[in-house]
Amino acid sequence: MGNCSGWGCPINVTVREGKAANLTRPDMKLPDGSPSPYQRICLKGYTNIERMYADTRLQYPLKRKGERGAGEWERISWDEAIAEITDTWKNLQGDFGPGAVGFLAGSGNVDSTVKTYADRLIACMGATVLHNCYDNTGVYCQYNHGALGATTTGGHNEYRDIVNAENIFVWGSNPSESFIVDYHFISEACEAGAKLVVIDPIFTTTAAKADLYVSIRPGTDGLLAAGIAQIAIRDGKIDVEHMRTKTVAPFLVKEDGFYLRLSDLGRAEAGSDQDRIMVYDGVQLAPFDEVEEPVLEGSFELEGFKVRPAYQILVDRFSAWTLDQISQYTDIPLDVIEEVASIYLSGRSMVLLGFGQDHYANGQTFYDGVFALADITGQECKHGAGSTCVDLTGAVAQGVQSTAGMNLDGAVAGPTVYVNHLPQLVEEGSIGEFDTAPRSMYIYYCNPLANMPDRQRWLSMLDKMDLVVVSDMVMSETAEYADIVLPVAFPFEKSDLTFRQTGFVKLIDQAVETPFEVKSDFDVITLLGRAMGFEQYFTQTLEDFLSSCVDNEVAQEAGVTWDKLQSEHAVWSHPEEPSVIGLNAPILTATGRLEFYHEGIKPMMDVGQEWDMLKESCWFWEPPLEAWHENPLFERYPLTFISERCKYKTHTIFNNVPALLEIDPEPFVKMSPSDAASRDINTGDIVRLYNDRGHVVLKAVVSNGCRKGVLVIDHGWEERNFIEGHYGDLSSIASWPRFEQDNWFDCLCEMEKVQ
């Protein structure tokens, strides 16, 4: 359904007279017969009938008649649409190379296996993969630490493990709005006695239920993590055994930032299995697996190499900040920092992460910091301790492996371009190692114009494109700016396989026929593939393709078969015990250990940016790129703009549902009473938010829950919903050198009353 926590919550669809008429919750059971905790549906899920039959549904392929975005369309046939798209693509690829066509997908229906079928076309064409830039900082930091890439969960601790925590830190997420289907795990933990701490610049519904609410200055969460870490070190609450056995803490780092290995000493061939990382036992150097109690602290010159254990580097980085400085920058009183630390260090602590901090350019200072904190205190690798991340750490069912990109003889993969740099690439023709700028985009499963920062720059980039094709269920804001719009099926109108988040492999049966001239994505990609001349790779039926995705060894071992899915629809295919990285799920890093130190770290995309590998290899703190009170820009633009992930939408999905628009009919900006008073603004007034990039005009709501200096707009609106302008025009496209990341919240602006 989107990338909300449910990721395609299981729904029974009742069909009457060929229409989806009622929605109910299936009664799903775990292997032991108990009800699955992963089966409820949120407020949005129950409105899917209204969404499916909304008047914004696309009915026929459309071709632009007037200017881009003018809303003038001509109905064309599928034959005409496919011919025009593929003729243009062939010409562009012939003239400028395969990369001249780019494919951009987002997280709409993120768990769809059918969605991956486009990968076959992309591979055959050698087209450019346009990679989205949301959540990359948060995701990659988890990946770099060793938690992502595991097969059974997307992150450190699977959601079910929340109930085992003694302390829950909701830190950078808003679970009552964006974790609705799994919020009950928090309730259960609290009923069992867990303390609930909420750290957030906004007083949320969860904050109202918390034992301790901590208001923090945006962009400084990493400093708070460092403060807790320093208190842990000061009070002797570090877990030396955990550091020695599960983390890179004892590994010796040379001055060049790389680990000292046997090969450096001429005692093994570089890169061989025997080329182990060295530690120091207090007397001499030895391979890490030959020493029981390696030294963690100090700085040494051994056998001609100046080295420090990775832990010492971390301690040095933490020590760069005093608790007083941390208190000053986070705007949290010292005694509250001590209280937070004291709770974190007593009992099993679980941090419920989200992507709040990820949306600031310095987001890694939080994620790297909080994982380093867990590494040194041993708050991980056990049930109830560690972290779980909204959107990511559900139970990943085993056995579905997309075959879309397999067995394509002669296919040469095209480049991957992160879209943060796409406007620059299109404007300049080349950046860094990328010398082919896409001249046509195929945009599917996403609505970038409404969701990306620096929308004005996106608009001018789209203007430079020869052909923009959008496939969508509805006339989205991006579709409105396309040249050709292709209408595709609603999830109830096509069959599909999903497997993330709930522990079940689910076969979604097509419930109703596709209406009008709507086609399923599978059929659209097949038509495009055949017209591009790849007939031999586009011969499968949807059933052939889906059944091939569960025809593999993992599926066999898990007992997942196509026949069983057809009879049972949902097959549990996940360990019964909640997955915890480092306990019952592998740590997938090069060292096999949890890494707070990242040897030889590289940026996500090399575009010739300044790169300081040594600095980026371990936690440090620097302020956000823009939203910071010491930034000179702050004098003109003293307000930080945040967009809240609200319960009524999953990004712009559900922004066409009458029921939800009845409850939440229009965008509004929430502000603190003092920011409102100083600008003579009252609830209900119309205000204008602006900065050098753009502006947006909308209604004002004065809220006691807003921190002074912070403006909050709920997320998921489109151009037509604002009185004027767009909140996407406010935010910057700038990113930290290590990440390709959309930093919506790293945004300063000013506000004035319009009427």
Place this chain on the structure above:
Amino acid sequence: MRYGMAIDLKRCMGCQTCMTSCRTANNLPTGNWWNRVITDGGESLDSPDGEYPNCTLQHYPVTCQHCENAPCVEVCPTGATMKDEETGIVTVDAETCIGCKTCMQACPYEVRVYNDGEPKYAMEFAVGFADAPQHVSNTVEKCTMCSNLIARGEKPMCVQACVGYARFFGDLDDPNSEVSKLIAEREWEQLLPEQGTNPSVYYLK
């Protein structure tokens, strides 16, 4: 027998799934929310009271309270609003309702809605359960406690759908029912006790 509900306020996070699941299941016309979620806090939805950061906020899901001493029953001039003796559910008979709205004035919980003319719907066809209630022009309607579902042994939709596992349903007269046990074990409140209505909806604190 007296059917009632218990709603756990600690578990309720104000998500409003009760509202939308009810709307779909009962084919509710536009604007007719039989379930609402009220914010006990600031002036606007989901906003807290108090001075930042020392704020308070609590959501209250509110539907027909199916009161033991229902003021709506007392004031109804035609007998359209009745209390079902067998179940304790307060019902409205659309055939005898004359749309005088006296009951709406009498109800202290503001849970009744009037169909002003022909009801309007978001959908062009009837959604929800095949036996979902009819919505009749110029009559007053409200939560039926999903008596159509109860009749076949199911729980009301808002209870089935509650994603926070906060809503419980059962017979308040049966001391062994889940709701009776929760009311016996937990602190609770009823809404507007000063009205003397003795609601069948208990809010667990």
